[in-house]
Amino acid sequence: MRANNEDSFLGLKFDAQGAHHLGRLGEATTSHEDFVFAVSDGMGGAKAGEFASRITVEKIMRRLPPAYRQGVVGIEAGFGDVLTELFHDIHRALLFLGSSDEECFGMGATLSLCWFTPGWMYFAHIGDSRIYYLPAAGGIKQLTHDDTHVGWLYRNAKISEREARIHPGKNSLQRALGAGHQFVNPQLGAVGYESGDRFLLCSDGLVDGLFDSQIGAFSNAPEAAENPARRLVEAAVEISGRDNTTAFIIDIVP
Numbered sequence: 001m002r003a004n005n006e007d008s009f010l011g012l013k014f015d016a017q018g019a020h021h022l023g024r025l026g027e028a029t030t031s032h033e034d035f036v037f038a039v040s041d042g043m044g045g046a047k048a049g050e051f052a053s054r055i056t057v058e059k060i061m062r063r064l065p066p067a068y069r070q071g072v073v074g075i076e077a078g079f080g081d082v083l084t085e086l087f088h089d090i091h092r093a094l095l096f097l098g099s100s101d102e103e104c105f106g107m108g109a110t111l112s113l114c115w116f117t118p119g120w121m122y123f124a125h126i127g128d129s130r131i132y133y134l135p136a137a138g139g140i141k142q143l144t145h146d147d148t149h150v151g152w153l154y155r156n157a158k159i160s161e162r163e164a165r166i167h168p169g170k171n172s173l174q175r176a177l178g179a180g181h182q183f184v185n186p187q188l189g190a191v192g193y194e195s196g197d198r199f200l201l202c203s204d205g206l207v208d209g210l211f212d213s214q215i216g217a218f219s220n221a222p223e224a225a226e227n228p229a230r231r232l233v234e235a236a237v238e239i240s241g242r243d244n245t246t247a248f249i250i251d252i253v254p
Contacts, residue, residue, distance in 0.1 A: 004047055004050050005050065005244050006041060006042040006043065006049035006050045006052075006053055006244050007039065007040070007041050007042075007053060007203045007205070007244040007245070007246040008039075008040045008042070008050075008053035008054050008056065008057045009037075009038065009039050009040070009057065009201075009246050009248060010036065010037065010038040010057040010060055010061065011023075011024075011035075011036075011037050011248070012035065012036045012037075012060070012061060012064070013028060013033045013034070013035050014033060014034055014035075014036070014064060014065045015032060015033045015034070015065075016065075018065055019061050019064070019065045021061075022035075025227065027253065030116055030117060030118045031118065034115060034116060034117050035115075035116040035250075036060060036064055036113065036114065036115050036116070037113070037114045037116075037199075037201055037248050037250060038056075038057055038060055038111060038112065038113040038114070038201070039110075039111075039112050039129050039201045039202060039203055039246050039248060040052075040053040040056040040057055040109045040110055040111045040112075040129065041053060041109065041110045041127065041128075041129050041203045041204060041205075041244070041246075042054075042056075042107070042108070042109045043106075043107070043108045043109065043173075043176070043179060044098070044104065044105070044106050044107035044108060044179075047103075048098075048103060048104045048105070048106070048107040049107065049108075049109070051097075051104065051107065052094055052104075052107040052108055052109040052177075052178060053109045055090070055093060055094065055097070055109075056090050056094075056109045056111055056177060059086070059089060059090050059093065060086065060113065063085075063086050063089060064082070064086070064115075079115065079122045079188075079190070080122075080188050083113070083115070083122065083124035083186065083188060084124070084186060084188070086124070087111065087124060087126060087177065087184050087186040088184055090109075090111065090177050090178075091177045091178060091181070091184040093178075094107055094108060094109065094177050094178025094179070095178050095180075097178075098178055098179075098180070106179060106180055107178050107179065108173075108176040108177055108178035108179025108180070108181070109127070109176060109177045109178060109179075110126060110127020110128055110129040110173070110176055110177070110203075110204075111124070111125065111126055111127060111129070111177055111186075112124075112125045112127070112129040112130060112131050112144055112201050113125070114131060114199060114201060114250070116193075116250070119192060119193065120190055120191070120192055120193070121190065121191045121192075121193055121199060122188075122189070122190045123143060123144070123187075123188070123189050123190070123191070124186045124187065124188050125143075125144040125145070125186060125187045126147060126175050126176060126177060126184065126185075126186045126187065127146075127147055127173055127175065127176050127177070128146045128147060128148055128151065128171070128173060128204045129144075129201070129202065129203050129204060130142055130143075130144050130146070130200075130201070130202055130204070130206075130207060131143045131144045131199065131200070131201050132199065132200040132201075132202070132212075132215065133191055133197070133198075133199055134197070134198040134199070134200065134216060134219075135194075135196075135197050135198075136194060136195065136196025136197050136198075136252075139216075140212050140213075140215060140216045142212065143189060143191065144187060145187055147173055147174050147175035147176070148169065148170060148171070148172055148173055148174060149169060149172065149174065150164050150167045150169050150170040150172075151164070151170075153167075161211060161212065162211075165207075165208070165211075171204070193252050194252065195252055195253065195254045196252065196253075197251075197252045198219070198249060198250070198251050198252070199249070199250045199252075200215065200219070200229075200232075200247060200248065200249050200250075201247070201248040201250075202232070202245075202246060202247045202248070203243075203244060203245060203246040203247075204243065205236060205237075205240070205242075205243035205244050205245030205246065206232060206233065206236045206245050206246070206247050207236075208236065208240045208242060208243050208245075209235065209236030209237065209238070209239040209240030209241070209245070210232065210235060210236050210239065214235070215232065218231055218232050218235045219231065219232055219249065228249050229247040229248060229249040230247075232247045232249075233245050233246070233247050
């Protein structure tokens with residue numbers, strides 16, 4: 001239903017020498033390189049939202065490879081600081097453009113980012129895009145918090161998932177990069193992963209069409225074996241189709 005795509009995404013492998021974009025499908029090892037995956041949903045008038053999400057993912061490619069050379073070995077030793085400063089840098093850039101260009105006034109973006117190192121996935125998040133963890137043992141867990149009042153109501157069991165999906169204020173963000181917000185305080189976390197685990201990054205267009213239980217079912221369906229992310233997007237658009245829809249699936253294989 002949208003005339004333009006305000007979602008942007010990034011798949012990146014990087015080491016001390018530099019960074020390289022990943023293709024839409026592929027397999028690689030974390031033995032010698034780290035990997036970053038990110039989804040950003042822009043907002044703003046005209047094409048400002050599209051521009052905001054593109055700026056967001058482009059800054060990731062410029063900022064994270066130098067961080068690799070710092071030799072960080074854990075979130076206490078540097079991942080949290082690096083990711084927080086990255087979010088602040090993007091926030092400042094969007095605020096500057098939003099205040100200096102009339103067409104970009106009020107521009108902002110969500111950002112959900114996963115950084116894969118050997119054995120660990122570190123994440124940072126702001127907005128209402130999402131990161132899910134689907135462990136090999138089964139089930140699905142939303143790692144990120146939706147930065148909305150409706151998200152708070154759902155996390156505190158004051159409304160159901162179904163009520164959250166139809167709530168009129170579900171898209172009213174309380175925090176985002178840019179968009180006139182004064183402060184940025186991204187959610188940070190880490191997950192130790194094992195073979196068979198799966199991670200999903202997605203924009204809110206995906207969850208506008210699918211319940212959490214459906215995400216697991218559609219991504220594991222036999223017809224989704226080759227490209228489960230595409231299957232999720234197709235299913236969400238078929239059911240809802242009211243918003244731009246982006247999905248990234250990362251499988252941990254032996």
